[in-house]
Amino acid sequence: MFIVGLKGSFRTRGNSNTLMATFLEKAKILGADTHCLDIPNMDISPCRGCGTCERKGFCPIDDDMQKIYPLFRKADIIVVATPVYFYGPSAQIKAVIDRSQALWSRKYIYKLTDPGMKQRKGIIISTGATKGKNLFQGINLIAKYFFDGISAEFAESITCRGMEGIDAVRKDPTAISDSKEHAEKLLLPYLKRKKVLFLCRENACRSQMAAAFAKIHSGHIIEAESAGSSPAKEVNPIMRDVMAEKGIDMAFLKPKSYSDFDYWRPDLIIQMGCGDTCPYLPGIPVEDWDLPDPAGRSIDFMRGIRDEIEEKVILLQKDEK
Ligand SMILES: Cc1cc2nc3c(=O)[nH]c(=O)nc-3n(C[C@H](O)[C@H](O)[C@H](O)COP(=O)(O)O)c2cc1C
CATH class of the missing domain: 3.40.50.360 (Flavodoxin domain)
Known part of the structure; x- marks a missing residue:
């Protein structure tokens, strides 16, 4: 925290x-x-x-x-x-x-x-x-x-x-x-919250959305962070727009590297689907949601990934109860 x-x-x-x-x-x-x-x-x-x-x-x-x-x-x-x-x-x-x-x-x-x-x-x-x-x-x-x-x-x-x-x-x-x-x-x-780290490559779209939904739906039981193996300079502006369509403010966020979390040991790592480029942190359970990268795709594709991530986060919360 x-x-x-x-x-x-x-x-x-x-x-x-x-x-x-x-x-x-x-x-x-x-x-x-x-x-x-x-x-x-x-x-x-x-x-x-x-x-x-x-x-x-x-x-x-x-x-x-x-x-x-x-x-x-x-x-x-x-x-x-x-x-x-x-x-x-x-x-x-x-x-x-x-x-x-x-x-x-x-x-x-x-x-x-x-x-x-x-x-x-x-x-x-x-x-x-x-x-x-x-x-x-x-x-x-x-x-x-x-x-x-x-x-x-x-x-x-x-x-x-x-x-x-x-x-x-x-x-x-x-x-x-x-x-x-x-x-x-x-x-x-x-x-007392469970620490969950959402990881993808650039920490510009998927992992940022996942951490935001985890805060919204399960912030009382899950402490959510997100990071990337090779962080982009900025978060994806289309991701920001599709989250704003749902009334969620993604302003002031910057992509971070997983190495920024040295001090913070997660209880669970959830990879977004970036395969080998995701880091392996010994001893910590890893789940892979295997989601396609929406960067460079249409706004509709980004909306689809957003909704899929939200559903997965809601299921995650049910598992934690
Ligand atoms: C400009 C100024 C205005 C103050 N106004 C009040 C006040 O209205 N009522 C009060 O009880 N103390 C007032 N004080 C005293 C401070 O609130 C008090 O000494 C406080 O503990 C100082 O905190 P600090 O040590 O963190 O600076 C004032 C002090 C200064 C310098």
Whole structure:
């Protein structure tokens, strides 16, 4: 499973960042792959309200936010850590939130479903200096709409009041252990899933569709990844179109090599039908679906392969029950 964390305070060893680091360390120990983004030191412009995302489905601003969209799409859990600044998040986190309008547009204007959405959870970690009961209300309200826009369920708000100095959470008797406990509780259901790696040659069509359908139909019991033995530069645009016909959003995906999965040992490998070019990973059961390669064929052929893959994935889910 994959967790992306967004550090929202400039104070590297500050309170919210410390709680985030604790959460991610625990997640790593439990077996998650984690990636932490130092948002204040990234180049992320505020949203300009140009409307391009609503007209075209993507943000035209060429900065580090372009690296964050694919990570949001890849993540099972998105953790946002922020200090309370005037009852809201830090300006750097707010810039990320506003720029996520591009994902909101794909969901609500283009009516496209992100395959990972059913399993994705959003977590807020926040600290403030005062102790009032409304201290986190602004952040929680923003988080609710932010997580919905990026297709994540707002699962938990881990908050700590009375955190004045830079070291306050370290001195707090429960803050650090609470953060670890939250991580453990949230991760356990994810870690029980069976890991299935869908493999083909270029990871541009068949294996990408298979992983997407597995996330949609069986994400609660199967952790699906896809890869290729000789990855193409981009995913196939016709594949993207035929998946969009079914309302499935295949944006932000890049073909990957199976060697990118060194850290992730699957329980089952499903080959799409590329014969000898598929890698052999010792000790892992392999199934071959023997599907013809739709690359370079007609759009109707691609539709046929899409539907066949979906049927096979649904049967796979039944086998797992
Ligand atoms: C610009 C600014 C605005 C702040 N606004 C609030 C506030 O509205 N309420 C509050 O309780 N604390 C406020 N604080 C204090 C921080 O939320 C608090 O010190 C927090 O623990 C800092 O987190 P960090 O160590 O992760 O940066 C503010 C601090 C700054 C610098």
